[in-house]
Amino acid sequence: MLNRVWLVFFIIALCAIGLQLLTGHVEVLSAAVAALFASAKLAAEIALGLVGVLSLWMGLMRLGEKAGVVSAIAFVFEPLLRRLMPEVPKGHPAFGSMTMNLTANVFGLDNAATPLGLKAMQDLQSLNPVKTVATNAQILFLVLNTSSVTLVPVSVFLYRAQQGAAAPADIFLPILLATSASTLAGLLTVALVQRISLFNTVVLGYGALMLSGLVASVFYLLSLSARAVGSVSTVLGNGVLLALVFSFVLVAAMRKVAIYDEFIEGAKDGFAQSIQLIPYLLAMLLAIGLLRASGALDYLLQLIAAGVRILGFDTRFVDALPTALMKPFSGSGARAMMLETMEHHGVDSFAGRLAAIFQGSTETTFYVLAVYFGSVGIRHGRHALACGLTADFAGISAAIGVCYWFYG
Template identity: 50%
Template sequence: MVLNYIWIAFFLIAFVVALIRTLLYAFRDTFGLESIMTEADRDVFTTIVKSTFDMGETSVTIAIGLIGAMTLWLGIMKIGEKGGAIDVMSKGIKPLFTRIFPEIPKSHPAHGAMVMNFAANMLGLDNAATPMGLKAMDELQKENPVKDTASNAQIMFLVLNTSGLTLIPVSILALRASNHSANPAEVFIPILLATYFSTMVGLLTVAIWQKINLFDKVILSYLLGMAAIVSGIIWFFSTLSQDQVETYSSVLGNGILFSIIAAFILLAVLRKVNIYESFIEGAVDGFQTSVKIIPYLVAMLVAIGVFRASGTLDYIFLGFKWFFGLFFEDLRWVDTLPVAFMKPLSGSGARAAFVEVAENFGGMDVFRAKIAATLQGSTETTFYVIAVYFGSVGIKKTRYAAGLGLLADLAGIIAAIIISYIFYVH
């Protein structure tokens, strides 16, 4: 229901804002607004309608782009499943999963798919994470007693995805490097801290909501172990030069992923599995899933496009700047809020906002651009994940998933801003 209200609000608010802009332009002489009203205000409805076609096309483009990734990775997953590799991988995390996903049987294939999804997210490999996440959601749906309503397990999985724990933010480091940053890896540790904080808030809030015992010794040991791993990664990368950080990030992320593929194939060979036929079987499922999510992508991305094209976002940011100006002298972080606002809505939109901040304020190495980079890596795209993951299995009633997902996003955003001032202001 929450997603329904949000979707309606995007359209109605966009309509009201556009109508006001059009009327003000029409009566600009009467109100003395000649100097501030432009042709953009006159043509706002044209811009909005154009955005519906553009975002509809973008939605299908994204889905088509997913077809290749989905067919590949679900084919690989099928090899891992038949070769026993998924079972091996899931054993290490199974004690935790049986406690935070109590309604999912211990030997359920969803565990392996979730492990693969989280591993790809942690390595910053978005293209690999989505197919595995969709596979996990499909497996969780098999245990869902009410097929059109999100189960507790699906909500926990989705919120952990939207919090976006990333140990190696490969795409952000690459984007900074390609835009002539003198120190692309400088944002590595701040991003790691921000996304870790976001994930912890997501996990803890869902666990409290679902009455999961957080003081269980197994859960506590895993949480402490995760904290130790994050601390170890921070220590290791802090000992490297900036060039080494970038190299290690890229090599480790992609190297580990391809090693997993090779291990899947090797285990399947040892178990005398017909690898090619297994791959094709999984790939067919991937293709069908990619087509199924198109209506959900169109619905969400068109609504976001309309909201942005109406100019509503610009007015929201002007309001933020005025409001926070009443309390703070340093408002540089406010200039990066377009990234924070777009991140839960659209990954490509947030990326564009990040690059725009860098271009407007002097490049990738200025303070605002560093905050924007940290914000970009702090969380995932909540509404995109909800639309794709729930849409792929026909979930219409999302319950409290959007609310807790956005809460985890907010935690990551606040952490990213605070951490940026600690790390980047000397």
């Protein structure tokens, strides 16, 4: 799958460069060459940037496992995850690391979520009979990770505040609805492909509990001011993170674990894993860089706009589409598109709000695919990409619908 996707990216970029040259835009050649070397530099920067944080969390997770804290956390969601991932045996460490990763995503703790996700992927890889081919459990975890609900996307609120939004957090509920649609679509798609039964008492019971908690959280957060929402999210997220860190160290010490030595051993694994990521990151970033520099995304946007006009539909959402189209490929690129849309159309315009909703409700699927599978040497992702992009499409569609509902 990834071999074909990579080739398609290069073919599309080549066709777009050809079209640019035919229209006299010879500067595309310089842009494409610059993208090649910029991709190599960025891959190294991202991987080296992960060295410290990945070493930190791999070391702490080793302490948490030795202390038994991770298994205690896993106990809460293991019954649900076992129904969704029947090939993972009861009591396996993967349940703990997956639970912690998904929790970090809910609180928007990006610095913790990625290392915890890589640890979960490593744990699942230990059960993989064919090390270069993704298992069903790895695919489901990756799709849940790329589409997971973020309760309070504080970074998006901050960008809106910087651009002078009247109420920076007024897009909170639209983002939550859109990202919930993305998660549900991802789960249903994987369940359909892998023939996972979702209609049993355990899955439905957990679903009802999580939905109740989500609704209660929404009502509470909607009663707060924009500043208070950001403050509650920051305090809660950082509090949970610090509580985990101290519990890992202190409980491990109480159980007579050699805490310093075990932390060092775990950190060594994190260092090796971050360096291993470079080739996989480079391959994906290279293709994405050429796709962007060639102008292929601009051509796609023009085609969509033309099609919408021919059908006679409202075209206001097209102005925000650059953010949605860029997000599966590049988080920083999508952020730049969002800010550009806000600046050009106004932060509180329809397009400005929709761009922010796209940014807060969709994920960088290709980047996550490269990082998570690359960290364990998987080359054949099977249906992971198709399911991840389906979740992205559902999130984008839901974001457009919700934006018209709230602001149309």
